[in-house]
Amino acid sequence: MRAQPTPFEDKLWQQIRASRLGGLKFSRQIILGGFICDFVCRNLRLVIEIDGDTQERAHDAERDYALGRMGYQVLRFTNAEVGENLDGVLSTIVAAAKGRPSKAELLGGVTHPPAPSLGREGEQ
Secondary structure: OOOOOOHHHHHHHHHHHHHOOOOOOOEEEEEEOOEEEEEEEOOOOEEEEEEOOOOOHHHHHHHHHHHHHOOOEEEEEEHHHHHHOHHHHHHHHHHHHHOOOOHHHHOOOOOOOOOOOOOOOOOO
16 A cells, blocks of 8 residues: 555655644554554644545444543545645644643653763762
């Protein structure tokens, strides 16, 4: 799939790759829980799926549920939405991202403290 994305996947990828969309880092064709996801922002646990005309809705619901249980939010867009309203799609992604906590926030804001400074012997 990576070598042959659909035209709609490629159109969206050109807008979100290399942190072009609000600094969000997306990867494409990522496997999560046995599912191949079109685009994933791992830091925010956000999945973007582009649905073709022959998409199986029942399978999508099962997949979205499984990904949701893993802490991911799934945004689904149709080929038509990407083709005809790319700005609207991008705005929806940005809005969803603003409402998602980052991995650091999920861990309670845990960051690594700076290494203690080592003074010369006898200094306190």
